[in-house]
Each structure stands twice: as C-alpha cells, then as structure tokens.
C-alpha cells in the first residue's frame with residue numbers, strides 16, 4: 267500500500283528527535299515537513315537495531331511514539347488528514363496478528379529475516395498499510411524496512427470483505443455492475459486471513475527495499491544511477507531522466523491504466539470494470555493494483571505469487587452485471603504473460 271514517497275534531499279543531518287513531538291511545522295509548510303521527516307530517528311538503522319535482534323516472530327506490536335510522530339508528518343506532507351495514534355490492541359486482535367505473522371514465517375525467514383524491522387500498529391493511519399526503508403546514513407542503500415498497519419481498519423474486516431472493498435475503490439458504483447474479490451474459502455474467511463494477505467503485500471515492499479529489483483520508491487527518475495539495471499522493473503516500466511518520469515510499458519494497450527486509482531477516490535465508472543480487467547489480462551501485471559506503480563507491481567506480484575502458489579489459496583475477481591457473471595479475472599502465474607516475473611519470484615523464494 268503506501269510507501270513513503272519523499273524525494274531524497276541532498277544533504278540531511280541526523281538530529282535528536284523529542285520522544286513525543288507535536289507536528290514541528292505549519293501543516294502546509296512542505297519544505298519544513300520534509301526536513302523534519304528526514305531527521306526522524308525511525309529513518310535510521312540504530313533506532314531499529316534492538317527490534318532486528320529479536321526473533322522474527324516477536325517483531326510485532328503497538329507502534330513506538332517516534333514512529334507515530336513520523337507518520338503524522340508523512341500524512342501532512344501527502345495531504346492525508348488523519349493524525350495517527352499508537353494503537354490499543356485487544357488480546358484477540360493481537361492473537362490474530364501474531365497468528366498471521368506466524369503463518370508467514372517460513373516465507374519471511376527465506377526472503378527478509380535479517381531486513382524485516384517489524385510490523386507496528388497505529389490507529390488513523392490514512393490507508394491500511396505503510397512501509398518504509400531504513401538506512402545507516404541518509405542517501406545510503408536501505409538496510410531494513412518496517413511495516414505499519416492500521417488496527418482500526420483491520421479490526422472489523424474479514425479477508426473476502428476487505429479484498430472486495432479494496433478492489434472496488436477504483437470504480438464509481440452504479441449501473442448494475444458489481445465486483446467481488448475472493449481470496450479465501452468460506453472456512454478460512456477470517457480476520458487473521460485478512461491480516462495475513464495485507465502483510466504479504468507489505469512484505470513485498472520489505473523484500474524489494476534491500477534489493478535492486480526496482481528503483482527505491484523515494485528516488486526521483488532524474489536521480490537514478492546511470493547504467494543501473496532493475497530486473498523486475500525492466501519487465502513492465504521505463505524511466506526518463508530528462509523528463510523525470512516513470513511510465514508503464516503497457517500504456518498503449520491499456521489506456522485505462524492511468525485512471526486506476528485505489529483508495530483516494532474512484533476515477534473509473536463501474537461499467538469500465540470488465541474492459542479494465544480484460545486489458546489487464548494482456549499485460550504482465552498480476553493484479554490491477556499492481557498496474558498502478560512499480561513498487562506496488564512488485565508487492566502485488568510477491569503477495570499474489572506466495573498466496574496462490576506457495577500457500578495454495580484461492581484468488582479471483584468476479585465482475586457481475588445485474589447479479590449475473592460477466593467476467594472473471596484470475597492470477598497469471600500459469601500464463602506465459604507472467605513467466606518472467608514468476609522466474610524472479612521463484613529465484614527469490616528458493
């Protein structure tokens with residue numbers, strides 16, 4: 267879901283940060299906010315060293331106050347009105363979250379054991395999940411990454427209800443068109459399964475943060491190192507240093523892609539559900555959300571691959587018109603269109 271999208275400033279000083287600061291700038295002073303964000307201790311490896319020394323299964327719990335302060339600044343920078351708070355977790359919720367993490371431990375230890383700084387819960391995050399990278403020094407390559415989830419959003423959701431809600435967000439409802447996402451069989455359609463699936467997507471960002479599969483999400487195209495190769499990115503995306511833009515390789519065949527916006531207000535009409543998914547079926551993006559940015563392309567590919575191919579769970583999008591099935595979209599892992607992405611994921615998970 268969200269990743270911290272700051273463009274990196276050239277020079278940043280690591281400075282002490284009060285343990286429970288109020289927003290340190292005027293809410294509209296973007297330059298001041300960016301500077302404050304860059305100084306946050308949560309961007310440094312030192313802050314996470316203790317957590318990284320814990321067993322992987324224990325790196326979970328309420329967010330530390332410094333992280334909540336950082337998220338408040340990030341929200342102000344990105345125009346989210348929410349003011350995050352440390353989550354108060356019920357024992358039942360914490361048991362589900364720990365269970366979801368436990369379900370993923372075999373995969374997680376393989377791909378991100380030493381670089382996973384943990385999963386932390388807040389309330390009023392603005393979105394369901396957030397991932398950011400941690401560096402030894404500003405400008406250095408990331409050494410670890412952590413995940414933030416909104417406990418209040420997850421509290422009342424089961425897996426299929428959450429997935430159906432999310433996958434409807436790009437479309438304005440109406441005209442008798444509906445869309446149903448199925449990511450679990452009825453017996454497994456639980457809150458724990460919803461958290462597991464959401465964690466898998468965020469783990470995708472954690473995995474990518476310390477590898478060169480795609481450029482770091484906080485790097486502007488003009489700052490990409492010359493001659494760098496990004497094996498996953500190169501399958502679906504291009505960059506233009508002069509114009510300072512990233513683009514999809516499928517924009518000619520999938521013109522609706524640019525109108526696919528999740529969470530922040532639908533741009534597509536419900537009657538465009540089937541055309542959008544038919545066009546998606548001719549790309550190498552495994553999911554519609556994966557077509558929105560290269561970072562989410564990898565996170566969605568990782569989540570979709572592990573969920574369906576490793577954990578052997580169902581995944582489908584069913585589009586209905588007046589209650590009658592119109593089109594069903596499934597994952598691409600058995601199709602030639604995704605074979606190169608499949609090879610990269612298989613190599614990672616070996």
Ligand SMILES: [Zn+2]
Nearest residue numbers: 267268562565
């Ligand atoms: Zn994401």
